[in-house]
Amino acid sequence: MDKKRLDYYKKKLIARREDLLRTIARTEEEGRAADDDPTVDLADKAANSYTKEFLFGMTNSDRSMLAMIDEALKRIKTSEYGLCANCQEEMLPKRLEAVPWAKHCVTCQEKKEQGLL
Numbered sequence: 001m002d003k004k005r006l007d008y009y010k011k012k013l014i015a016r017r018e019d020l021l022r023t024i025a026r027t028e029e030e031g032r033a034a035d036d037d038p039t040v041d042l043a044d045k046a047a048n049s050y051t052k053e054f055l056f057g058m059t060n061s062d063r064s065m066l067a068m069i070d071e072a073l074k075r076i077k078t079s080e081y082g083l084c085a086n087c088q089e090e091m092l093p094k095r096l097e098a099v100p101w102a103k104h105c106v107t108c109q110e111k112k113e114q115g116l117l
Contacts, residue, residue, distance in 0.1 A: 001082045001090070010076050012100050017069045020062050027059045065101070072101040084108050086117060 075081040082091050084105040091105045104112060111117040 005093075006076060006081065009081065009096060009100050010073065013069050013072055013076075016100070017066060017073075020066045020069070024059050024062050024066070027062070068101040068103070071103070086111075 072081060082096060083089070084091055085103045086108040087105065089105055091102060095102055095106055102109070104117075108117060
């Protein structure tokens with residue numbers, strides 16, 4: 001992959017990473033705020049508890065995506081970015097445009113999802 005294209009994906013990954021970090025911080029703050037609500041009503045406490053669980057579930061999925069982005073940035077540094085981790089073939093630009101943190105080409109990703117990889 002040429003340097004210009006690699007820089008494009010790196011900028012895209014860094015921007016997504018920064019966005020996720022802001023989202024995680026905001027979600028954690030909202031979760032703490034839901035915990036601070038001094039409601040006495042049992043239904044309100046249940047609603048607050050549900051909201052808190054929902055927010056922290058979102059944070060966990062965001063953290064997983066953040067880890068995948070960090071791995072992709074490491075692959076850029078080691079010149080492995082854009083190559084499928086399984087078959088070592090170069091991934092299609094459309095794949096990287098849609099999912100810049102992708103680790104596998106479409107074919108290998110389908111195999112992985114079917115449990116064949």
